[in-house]
Amino acid sequence: MLAFIGRRIAISFLILFGSSFLVYNMEAIAGDPLASLAESSARNKAYLISRLTAQLQLDVPPPARYFIWLKGVFSIFIGHLDFGKTRAGGSVLELIGAAVPVTLRLVTAATVLAIVLGISIGVLSAIRQYSRLDYSMTFVSFLFFSLPVFWIAVLLKQYFAIGFNDFLASGQVTMPFMIGIPLALGLIIAGFIGGERRRFWISYGLAAVGLFALLILLNLINWFQSPGLGIVLVFLFSAGAGIVIAGLNMGFEHKTARKAALTVAAIGAVLYYPFNLIPGEWLNLGLVALLGVISIVVGVFAAGAWAKEDRSALRRIGGLTAFFTGLILILDKLMQVWNPYVNSDAISGRPVPTISAANDLLSTNNYWWQLLDVLLHLLLPTLGIMLISFAGYVRYARSSLLEVMNMDYIRTARAKGLTERTVVVRHALRNAMIPLTTLIAFDLSGLIGGAFITEAIYGWKGMGTIFLQSVSNQDLNLLMGVFFLTSFLAVMGNLLADLAYSALDPRIRIGK
């Protein structure tokens, strides 16, 4: 095993330096950093060209210049990594250091959501193979998969930012939407519920009528301008989440599991008022995370107290329910600050932005305002990336699970009388996820460099932006910095995927 890892790392380094040598020389030969000076009518052009030539060492031929650059990279072994200077004289390392967190913020949520949603829908699709749901999910995922990200961005901005902000001016859903939204959403809900044709249409009708009534109600109380949930809805939503979690973990017929989940939801409701009394100015990300951890611990123990057997499963249910209850409490809190946030001077009635990572005009130390601002700025890019990348996960999860479900040991599991839930969750799903690990590990390693179109469209200055900048400005050191980091992560991601695969699948043995 160690020998294998050693060999792989050695090969990775060869690949890394070989490819960087090639890219360095190709870029140095293809692009000319002096090009922009050529069109200048400046009198001291000769001086400017000589300054830049000296600064970027353009008089050294590219293959030799590569080794000057490489010397800086190898300085990591004497304690200071040096990727050289950008054309503008800044440190490449600092620039990349500033860009990485921005990119991570942009793509992390989207990727996690795409993985979770994609796999869930893929699993559902596989369980209900050849159903209405399966067909429509296949259609939808291929539709999004084939849409270019910049086009989705234009549509999202037009309807979810410009259109939604225009709508917020009155906050009243108009009649066409009042009819259209229930008709469309009802279809989705009924699709998920599934069943015979008759049951499908009944649930469709009920869902559509219910949604229609809900919209009328929301219009009446002007909910879209000043939204909120309140203690009862917070409890009902968390209870619902708890019941689903309990059902998935231990079966919907398991009473103790349900009781445990409901207890945790009830604790959440009890804590509703104390939680709302905490001033937003006191909070920050660390404190909120700490509160989250505490509530998960509380949830774990509260649920565990019900246990006569299966303590660990109950604790898992308690923890997960506490987690979702916390999210619902935060959602309610954000809804409460929505109205003052939207009507503040910095936002002036148009909360969903089409560009930027944050609103610098918003001067507030209220954590909920800041969180709402960050989330609203993340909304469109996250939706865009998610819609496009989740399709792959849907397809992979579906086919992988289907393959496993046709195996002999699944038939054996069914034959020995296990419930379908146990067969799917315990026996099939775990094995179906193994091939997906490879995909996920590889996608995660590509996160850093993979979003340059999205960054450009939404005006974020992350890795993609500085990469494009380096290409258009012929900024070789910057380009190499970005390239080196992304290729390093790709090589490492590949290695980790292989290792994870062998750890998860006992049939795979590495090194022999």
Add this chain to the structure above:
Amino acid sequence: MKATRVTRALALTAATALALTGLATVAIAPADAAAKSTLIIGDGLGWSSLNVNNPDENSAINNDVAYLTGQGFQYYDAAPKLQRNTYFGSFDIVKGTKDFEVKYNVKPGQVWSDGTPIDAVDLLLSHIINSSAYSIKAGLGDPSSTEGSAFYSGNYGGSYDHNIVGLPTLSKDHMSVTLHYSKFQPDWETQGPGGTPVHTLEALADGKTTLQSAAANKAYKAKFLADYTGAYAGNKAAQTRLAAIGKIWTNDYNFDSASYDSAAKPLLAVSNGAYLLKSYNNATQTVTLDLNPKYNSGHPLSKVNPVKTIVFKYVQDGTASVQALQNGDINLYQGAPGAAGYSTLQSLASANSIGLLGGTSGTYEHIDLRTGNGPGTSDDYNGPFASSHGQKAKDLRLAFLLAFPRFATMTNQLKPFNSNASLLNSNFTLPGSLYYKAVTAKNGLTTGQSVTIAGTKYSYNFNVTSEAQQTANEAIALKLVQKWYPTASATKSAVNINLLRSGRQMRVENNAVIVQHEANAGFSVSNATTSNWLNRLSENQFDAEEFAWVLNNTNADASNPNYLSDGGNNHTGWNDSALDGILHKLEGKNSTAQIAALQGQAESIITNNAWTLPIYQWPQVTAFSKGLFGVKGTPISPTYDWNYWEWHF
């Protein structure tokens, strides 16, 4: 069982009622729209520095911000015409043409944003960052050496550097400075000094970060003057100090990868502009400027709802900018948003939801024909356009330019962005400038010309306004080619032309159009579209070259390097002694009418020689939110914000 149901129903009703109370919260009245005072500008370049004299930081956005945060003796208006800023001071020639002197007077009563009075000592830093002689003598280093000067300035090597004599003379009352030049400076109006709060540089060199007392600032200013003169006189301590200031000046004002907050480092933001840098967020690339309460160095701001805060937001993509404007994320946008973006802007403008100005930038496209060796090339050029071939080459050059599809190029590439787009008809000046009309009347590009081929006189006009006219010109071009190659026709090419172009998308899209139109005149054009075109401009293998010049000033002799036989930008071997004579006259002292006449003469020689044709100015639109007033563009830096004092909501 029944009881349970009733209980359940009751519970449900109660829960619903409670839920509804939870849903509804109290609404707060919307913000007062009339109170709007924040202008958000979308910009595709990231801001990076307050110091635009650093050659690495001389980007358009940095210049835009620098103009708002600092005022000097002059600015360009919408025409573009050079205007003097009399709020800051006055300047004029005090002595003759040969031994040339210009005196700059700072208007008394002005203060920097920290309250320190502005005087002529603040103009002296300009000399340090413009004069190589000073830099060498003051021990700061030779700017042209590999180590360079301690002040990493992009100004060394210009006409100021070549012609300045000695130190500028500071008046007794420290309110004016006189510059001595060895000869008349044609661009003397633009190459004068600008103000810098030198006391803050001294304070920074002392390691201070906070604003200093009035007395300390006075002492720092005196210290700067002592260092400035002392270093020149050879005082080692002063030289070391000035070199330290140079490092600060070079590095500390750049924010390529760091954020800035004026509360933490207020000294860096001290300036005399209408707005001061308040903060820069590196993660979002957002720059925030706030009103300078002590501003009195320029036009007073609008009395009605002036802009109090200016935010520069980073948005790179054209479509994204248009949608951001539509959504109110930005209030002002300038750029080339692409055809789709432009049509959206037009429909928004016609629905009266935004304001839109079509316009052009100071960058213009042109086609050059080689007549001889580029500088530094030893092999003799012997291509079809070589001046050594005499009349034959001249006829072929004229034919090539006549057939060059200027009209189609302009229609395809500009009309989608700007329905008023027209051909550019001058190499020296831009439409709207002082000389454009006079120059184009004389340069032969807008007036009818004629050429005699085999005894028949053919009339043509370069200023093509229709495809039919272009076709007529191409027919004449073919006759010119047939004069030397009788078998040439639209289907049988006689002359092979190797055309060099940069790999910009706009030009790549136009390749086929050029090839097709030139074929009509018997030319077979092969394209070398490359991103490495700069180093190849002088290569003799290229008979023609299409690229763009950037005009960043309106000086009379701004174009001289392009056309003088020994000019630094003359890559195509043009050589005409009559033209050289006129161009050298443009470097002397002339009246406006004389300049227009000389430029017209020079351009008409260029046209007669059939060396080059201007094609068009690059498109640029300015769009702004409804409710913002006073926006006017100008093609020359600082482009849209030249008249910030007229902006209001």
